[in-house]
Structures are given as structure tokens and as C-alpha cells.
Amino acid sequence: xxxxxxxxxxxxxxxxxxxxxxxxxxxxxxxxxxxxxxxxxxxxxxxxxxxxxxxxxxxxxxxxxxxxxxxxxxxxxxxxxxxxxxxxxxxxxxxxxxxxx
Numbered sequence: 001x002x003x004x005x006x007x008x009x010x011x012x013x014x015x016x017x018x019x020x021x022x023x024x025x026x027x028x029x030x031x032x033x034x035x036x037x038x039x040x041x042x043x044x045x046x047x048x049x050x051x052x053x054x055x056x057x058x059x060x061x062x063x064x065x066x067x068x069x070x071x072x073x074x075x076x077x078x079x080x081x082x083x084x085x086x087x088x089x090x091x092x093x094x095x096x097x098x099x100x101x
Contacts, residue, residue, distance in 0.1 A: 011095070036048055
């Protein structure tokens with residue numbers, strides 16, 4: 001039996017980190033970050049921070065946007081997108097707690 005305990009997780013990533021993680025171009029990552037900023041009411045003030053090469057994005061917000069981006073773009077489908085819950089996303093990605101293997 002292996003027990004893993006994650007003590008710390010930093011959900012903020014650079015454009016380069018997002019590009020590598022999601023296998024997308026720098027330009028596509030920046031486009032999605034701009035769209036996340038436009039969804040301010042959903043993701044809040046701290047989803048995208050910084051300017052230019054120092055721009056950072058909250059990985060949890062980006063992951064949520066990545067999953068729901070097509071529905072968020074459609075005004076009728078948008079009504080059926082679940083509320084953004086960063087704790088739920090972080091838990092699903094293993095940011096918290098112990099995992100027994």
C-alpha cells in the first residue's frame with residue numbers, strides 16, 4: 001500500500017506551462033486567457049494576472065474553461081453549465097488529501 005499526501009499545490013501557471021500542459025500553442029493559450037478574463041463574473045478577479053510575458057493564469061479556472069468553453073460561448077447552452085467550483089476541480093485533480101494506491 002502506498003499513501004500519498006499532497007502538502008502544497010500552486011494553481012497559478014505561466015502561458016508556457018498552460019501551453020505544455022494542454023498541448024496548445026502560445027497564441028491559443030493567450031486567446032483562451034483573454035476569454036477567461038471576459039468571463040469575469042464566472043472566474044473572478046484572480047483568474048488571470050499580470051501583463052505580457054509575466055501573465056499568469058489560475059490552472060483551475062483554465063481547466064474549467066477548457067471543459068466548458070463551447071457551452072460558455074453559446075448564450076443558450078451557457079445556462080446549463082454547472083457553477084464554477086475550484087475546490088471540486090482541485091480535489092478531482094489531486095490537489096488535496098491522501099490517496100491510497
